[in-house]
Amino acid sequence: SQTIHQWPATLVQPVGSPLSLECTVEGTSNPNLYWYRQAAGRGLQLLFYSVGIGQISSEVPQNLSASRPQDRQFILSSKKLLLSDSGFYLCAWSSRAGGFDEQFFGPGTRLTVL
Amino acid sequence: QQQVKQSPQSLIVQKGGISIINCAYENTAFDYFPWYQQFPGKGPALLIAIRPDVSEKKEGRFTISFNKSAKQFSLHIMDSQPGDSATYFCAASKKLARLTFGEGTQLTVNP
DSSP states (O other), X not given: OOEEEEXXXXXXXXXXXXXXXXXXXXXXXXXXXXXXXXXXTOOOEEEEEEEETTEEEESSOSSOEEEEEETTEEEEEESSOOGGGOEEEEEEEEOSSSSSOOXXXXXXXXXXXX | XXXXXXXXXXXXXXXXXXXXXXXXXXXXXXXXXXXEEEOTTSOOEEEEEEOTTOSEEEETTEEEEEETTTTEEEEEEXXXXXXXXXXXXXXXXXXXXXOEEOOOEEEEEEO
């Protein structure tokens, strides 16, 4: 069966510090991968998605970047965090086999920027 | 054309009651409509999904009703329980395209 991991689970970082969040998927090959941010009590904001290694699409201009160095690894980064980067970051994957975007989410990373 | 509008933003239901969450879409090319359930501090989990070739799909206490002509679909939770208290997201997509999510509904089921 497929599983998706995210780490760390929680993170407290000072403004101006760098960020690296990691997401890995097991049990599937060639997945679509997504990064979402969720502010408290709000909806899901799609940040980045990837259809393959090295292929990243950005949905919103921001202080963050994403990379996909391996088929089942997706990394969210920042060189200098802002207060507004605080939130709940979710990674998701979907299979292209069925043709429909049935997404499965990871457990999330709670980021607090102070 | 890509929006999915979800209502209400929040919903309070008594235990044993029926919870109803509605979504409306604009893009007539959408043909996959899932619902996700998210508990506090957790990632959303796929709850139930429907394709437009059927008007209703039921899984246990959860039912999706789909009205293609009105471009609306809804989630019904029968015999709502306090453990159903969560945020629910509807979503829609067309084949080979990404999901578009609604803004979410925070459901509280009082004991």
